[in-house]
Amino acid sequence: MQAAANAFQNKLGTVPTDTTPEYKPVEGGATMKALAWFGTKDVRVIDAPIPDITEPNDVIVQVTGSTICGSDLHLYHGEIMALQKGDILGHEFMGRVHKVGSNVTKLKEGQRVVASFQVACGKCEYCQQKLSSFCDRTNNSSLQNYMYGQRDAGFFGYSHFTGGFPGGQAEYTRVPFGEVNLLPIPDNVPDEKALYLSDILPTSYHTVVDTGVNKGDVVGVWGLGPIGLCAAKWAFLKGASRVIGIDRVPTRLEMAKKNGLEIIDFSKHSDVTKAIYEICPRGLDVALDCGTFHEPKTLLHKVQKAAMLETDVPETINEMIVSVRKMGRCGIIAAYAGFANGVNVGALMEKGVRLIGNGQAPVHRYWEEILNDYIIPNKFDPTFVLTHRVPLDDMDKLYKAFDNRVDGVEKVFVQTKFSDPPSEGCPKLSRVDEWST
Numbered sequence: 001m002q003a004a005a006n007a008f009q010n011k012l013g014t015v016p017t018d019t020t021p022e023y024k025p026v027e028g029g030a031t032m033k034a035l036a037w038f039g040t041k042d043v044r045v046i047d048a049p050i051p052d053i054t055e056p057n058d059v060i061v062q063v064t065g066s067t068i069c070g071s072d073l074h075l076y077h078g079e080i081m082a083l084q085k086g087d088i089l090g091h092e093f094m095g096r097v098h099k100v101g102s103n104v105t106k107l108k109e110g111q112r113v114v115a116s117f118q119v120a121c122g123k124c125e126y127c128q129q130k131l132s133s134f135c136d137r138t139n140n141s142s143l144q145n146y147m148y149g150q151r152d153a154g155f156f157g158y159s160h161f162t163g164g165f166p167g168g169q170a171e172y173t174r175v176p177f178g179e180v181n182l183l184p185i186p187d188n189v190p191d192e193k194a195l196y197l198s199d200i201l202p203t204s205y206h207t208v209v210d211t212g213v214n215k216g217d218v219v220g221v222w223g224l225g226p227i228g229l230c231a232a233k234w235a236f237l238k239g240a241s242r243v244i245g246i247d248r249v250p251t252r253l254e255m256a257k258k259n260g261l262e263i264i265d266f267s268k269h270s271d272v273t274k275a276i277y278e279i280c281p282r283g284l285d286v287a288l289d290c291g292t293f294h295e296p297k298t299l300l301h302k303v304q305k306a307a308m309l310e311t312d313v314p315e316t317i318n319e320m321i322v323s324v325r326k327m328g329r330c331g332i333i334a335a336y337a338g339f340a341n342g343v344n345v346g347a348l349m350e351k352g353v354r355l356i357g358n359g360q361a362p363v364h365r366y367w368e369e370i371l372n373d374y375i376i377p378n379k380f381d382p383t384f385v386l387t388h389r390v391p392l393d394d395m396d397k398l399y400k401a402f403d404n405r406v407d408g409v410e411k412v413f414v415q416t417k418f419s420d421p422p423s424e425g426c427p428k429l430s431r432v433d434e435w436s437t
């Protein structure tokens, strides 16, 4: 699939953008550690050239905190198109400003910053509304344009389908339009609370706001990874009366229970909608898809996906459509890539279900609000999902461990040689080899 996607994109040529994904290496040939993709389930920690200022709006960030996201697992499984051998991954990262381009005046060397997972231009029609993930001017993928009719913004470390920008699972990262895509972090907010402004906090907030969780709503959350658990917390903060969480990973179900969710283990309930109606006869008001499209659970879709008759599976979408009440709302924040067979379009139409593709989350719309109104006043402490801390050297092993969800792993903080020691109450450094399997 990768070869075909890359060939197709090469044939079409790239779409013109306001920035380039390539970077200039620093003079003298110094290198850094970075995690790169080489094939399905083949990622490696490599030595890569340290990036230098390439365009006048660039900022080079010395990374002090990075992590792995459920979205990285789609890359690991080779489910996202147009990956190329040697691509540096990682889209959630923070650090200190190391170098600034000649146009950059608002950021100073040494300043602590967090990066948004998207590379936005700051000027286009979408950026003006802070819809940064939908920026029109940073993703050069002709393939995405062909498939979707339009393009998302470019993303860090997320294949050439989203612009081919080298990512933040590295010691240094080049951030194009640095003043737009970096948020300064006050000294009294530790890295473990700031890092997740890059992605999982705005993402989980966005699905709750965009789908619309109102006071008293009963909400179902499919998938209890970091996104699902954070979405559940936001739903309660927005007044949900009950949140029902669906997953099969015992440690995640346990964690959800501790955070006030009612749980359904789908490995024990093959009919999830029936299990929902047993505890919520009226049906859900809101359903949120925080799962993952590369793990079909029914034979029908395992076969269709393996035979390439579909790229994505509709299982969760169908369960959501059937489980909500008439005129209920369903939000899809989980990433999907292409086509799924057998969507229950009848139930969707007849029940008047509002099925909302939440899109890739527009981080810029929410990150200041989340920092100032929730993290600083301690109304939302993101460290509740943080279970492990590992060094960047273990990043390749972390992909496998996170994919297999071993040792109760939920969210991880990945440190580099530039990181501060762990903050009080946060996980201490461990090595992936020491984790229980």
Ligand SMILES: NC(=O)c1ccc[n+]([C@@H]2O[C@H](COP(=O)([O-])OP(=O)(O)OC[C@H]3O[C@@H](n4cnc5c(N)ncnc54)[C@H](O)[C@@H]3O)[C@@H](O)[C@H]2O)c1
Binding pocket: 069, 070, 071, 072, 073, 074, 199, 200, 203, 222, 223, 224, 225, 226, 227, 228, 246, 247, 248, 249, 252, 266, 290, 291, 292, 293, 295, 297, 315, 316, 333, 334, 335, 358, 359, 360, 361
């Ligand atoms: N739209 C965005 O901006 C955005 C940003 C970040 C992540 N995401 C997506 O959000 C999703 C969740 O991310 P994460 O980091 O929590 O991932 P994760 O892989 O850690 O968690 C996904 C969970 O879904 C569960 N799951 C799988 N199939 C299921 C099913 N049929 N029913 C119920 N649960 C099921 C898994 O057991 C797992 O616990 C991913 O698809 C990711 O790509 C989207």
Ligand SMILES: [Zn+2]
Binding pocket: 069, 070, 071, 072, 091, 092, 117, 199, 200
């Ligand atoms: Zn992500």
Ligand SMILES: [Zn+2]
Binding pocket: 120, 121, 122, 123, 124, 125, 126, 127, 134, 135, 136, 137
């Ligand atoms: Zn833009």
